[in-house]
Amino acid sequence: MSEERRRRLVAVCASAVLMLWAGALLLSQGARGDTNGKMKPQGVSTHRASRAPPPATEGLEPVPLEQLTVTQGDAQEVLGSVPDGLRFGIEGPRLRAVAPETTGDDVGLRFTWLGATDPVLPLASGKLREQVGLKLRAKDGCNVIYAMWRIAPSAGIVVNFKRNPDDHRSGECGGHGYTTVRPRFMEPLDPLVPGQAHVLRARIAADVLTVFVDGKRVWEGLLPADALTLEGPVGMRTDNARVRFQLLVPQAGGPTSRR
Helix, strand or coil: CCHHHHHHHHHHHHHHHHHHHHHHHHHHHHHHHHHHCCCCCCCCCCCCCCCCCCCCCCCEEECCHHHCEEEECCCEECCCCCCCCCCEEECCCEEEEEECCCCCCEEEEEEEEEEECCCCCCCCCCCCCEEEEEEEEEEECCEEEEEEEEEECCCEEEEEEECCCCCCCHHHHCCCCEEECCCCEECCCCCCCCCCEEEEEEEEECCEEEEEECCEEEEEEECCHHHHCCCCCEEEEEECEEEEEEEEEECCCCCCCCC
16 A cells, blocks of 8 residues: 555544544533533523413402492492393493502402493593503502503503692592503403403502403503502592493402401
8 A cells, every 4th residue: 555545544534533523522512411401402492481370360359349439430239130240330431449448459350341331421631432440559539550451442451550649539630640651561452342251450569560361461561660659459440331340359368468
């Protein structure tokens, strides 16, 4: 065998050995990555999965009608048979109510929407809206956080807070002092269907407000510092919406229970 041919054979063998060594090294690194979690296969998210929302009414109990303080409008007990079991009804264009002996950070509303009221009245701002929703930290009619399910003119969850430190009655502040809270997460909602029952729930944890519909998280956002200064009970609000309802508040003795 010539000297040149021998050199070529040695070079080929050396290359093959190097390739085999590199392949074994890569396989070894991959095996360690699988066992200690330092390496992730492509296409797998490294974000933690969101915590599952609570059941729609977990930890909540209904408020008797006589324990609601209605500050505007009227709520009546429904007579006769009702398919959804909701025995309180609202027929007028406006209702404002609170449950005085509650904290203001967790509240739910079981309700069935029956359609628009007759008549339909504009808000203090002059706008026409159909909506049903929740009050949190409701100090009074001029200082409160709202989580509203808008029905018309468009469907969806809207969160805002009303703050007027020098005013305490709706007649004093009117439509002033509102700030809309932008969501960091929001799911679109289908238009409400008359006669279908739903559960709307809103909870504040630290500076985060989360809204659930039928146990599913549909809205989440950070409350500004001005909103977090508010203190008061939970409650409910309707505008131009006929509903049967049941207000739900934290069970006595729970972490956000009655005071």
